[in-house]
Amino acid sequence: xxxxxxxxxxxxxxxxxAYWGPLSGYDLKQLFDHVLSAMWSAAHSQIYNELxxxxxxxxxxxxxxxxxxxxxxxxxxxxxxxxxxxESWQGQPPxxxxxxxxxxxxxMFGSFAPPDAVSENVRASIALHEQRxxxxxxxxxHLPVRDQPxxxxxxxxxxxxxxxxxxxxxxxxxxxxNFEQTYLNWLYEALEVLEEQKKE
Amino acid sequence: xxxxxxxxxxxxxxxxxAYWGPLSGYDLKQLFDHVLSAMWSAAHSQIYNELxxxxxxxxxxxxxxxxxxxxxxxxxxxxxxxxxxxESWQGQPPxxxxxxxxxxxxxMFGSFAPPDAVSENVRASIALHEQRxxxxxxxxxHLPVRDQPxxxxxxxxxxxxxxxxxxxxxxxxxxxxNFEQTYLNWLYEALEVLEEQKKE
DNA sequence: TGCGGCATGTAAAGTGTTACATGATTTA
DNA sequence: TAAATCATGTAACACTTTACATGCCGCA
Numbered sequence: 001x002x003x004x005x006x007x008x009x010x011x012x013x014x015x016x017x018a019y020w021g022p023l024s025g026y027d028l029k030q031l032f033d034h035v036l037s038a039m040w041s042a043a044h045s046q047i048y049n050e051l052x053x054x055x056x057x058x059x060x061x062x063x064x065x066x067x068x069x070x071x072x073x074x075x076x077x078x079x080x081x082x083x084x085x086x087e088s089w090q091g092q093p094p095x096x097x098x099x100x101x102x103x104x105x106x107x108m109f110g111s112f113a114p115p116d117a118v119s120e121n122v123r124a125s126i127a128l129h130e131q132r133x134x135x136x137x138x139x140x141x142h143l144p145v146r147d148q149p150x151x152x153x154x155x156x157x158x159x160x161x162x163x164x165x166x167x168x169x170x171x172x173x174x175x176x177x178n179f180e181q182t183y184l185n186w187l188y189e190a191l192e193v194l195e196e197q198k199k200e
Numbered sequence: 201x202x203x204x205x206x207x208x209x210x211x212x213x214x215x216x217x218a219y220w221g222p223l224s225g226y227d228l229k230q231l232f233d234h235v236l237s238a239m240w241s242a243a244h245s246q247i248y249n250e251l252x253x254x255x256x257x258x259x260x261x262x263x264x265x266x267x268x269x270x271x272x273x274x275x276x277x278x279x280x281x282x283x284x285x286x287e288s289w290q291g292q293p294p295x296x297x298x299x300x301x302x303x304x305x306x307x308m309f310g311s312f313a314p315p316d317a318v319s320e321n322v323r324a325s326i327a328l329h330e331q332r333x334x335x336x337x338x339x340x341x342h343l344p345v346r347d348q349p350x351x352x353x354x355x356x357x358x359x360x361x362x363x364x365x366x367x368x369x370x371x372x373x374x375x376x377x378n379f380e381q382t383y384l385n386w387l388y389e390a391l392e393v394l395e396e397q398k399k400e
Numbered sequence: 401t402g403c404g405g406c407a408t409g410t411a412a413a414g415t416g417t418t419a420c421a422t423g424a425t426t427t428a
Numbered sequence: 429t430a431a432a433t434c435a436t437g438t439a440a441c442a443c444t445t446t447a448c449a450t451g452c453c454g455c456a
Contacts, residue, residue, distance in 0.1 A: 015309035090314060101240070108369065167394075267434095
């Protein structure tokens, strides 16, 4: 076989359709922002593109919901071919995480920064990550209703309605929170070190 | 002003030249792999490209070292315009980190995976991250010699010769190790949860 | 009456990765 | 004698982001 016809973002969309049930591109964007933001982000343009691609592959089907005075909602649902693709993807080993963090890069070359620039950037990062941590801790709200319990392939699962009750969801949430906490601890520590250095 | 003429990878290269002294593209690639891998990675093609771009901007100068039976080494050094650019970059607030981790994405939709696929992926990740942690802990070796102590802009600094003695370097190293440890702890925990679930 | 939300998409540009190209020397 | 290291670069491709495009409704 040659080039893969899909990549992580494709499966992100597909997974949401499998988990949440039929959704529009707009809904999917909301879910990406609120549910997947910690592991994969997507612009709306990319989501619409993936939907188009997957429709071509037969992984999703589209149904048009007519609306007055607003563009029609196009609601996509996963097909059995889509489920098969999702399962097959799960069998492939994931690419290793590659961090790509501008703050760390700047910190690395902090000795070339104008006075206080590094600590200012650290302070700004603290604010941003504190905010994220808060967001992760708040139960996600204003999400499209999940009307279809996911179907575990072969393994029946007692949990069905709330995302908080899914072990995978729980594990990933825990990761996101752990990560933000670790990051924040480090940022506070870095700030201390920088302040102490300034005194000399 | 219009589009920025440089982006993080550009400053990664520039920072290394400022910190390490004159280097070839090949040297820079080694440094990216061994020193910057935790915060920003780069293919060699990208590095050669950035050098070309920065030469055009007057941020670096090139000197050719002739060699027999091998392509000449082109050794680049930072100019004062380059130093100014680096300093100015340090004054800009960094873009927020966006994680993009395929393992987390797969974990999120673990309920659609074939039996044991998730735990296998977790195990593979454990091996990879353990290895990284080891690498981070080993003092970096086989690096091009750093022949020029960096010049802190305005602030004299008692440390000069070894990278381990730079506070910024130390802080970033500590981050990298913290991060890998947090990730690993979580992976082990996830594995336990998954094993327990399997019993039911 | 201005802004945010709802709702869709296309086009272009910006970044990053992989493949192509070459070839001698050193090490196992 | 096969693989890794040294050493450079170009071209093509893959993925992501930003800008362009449109327009009503509800709220403050």
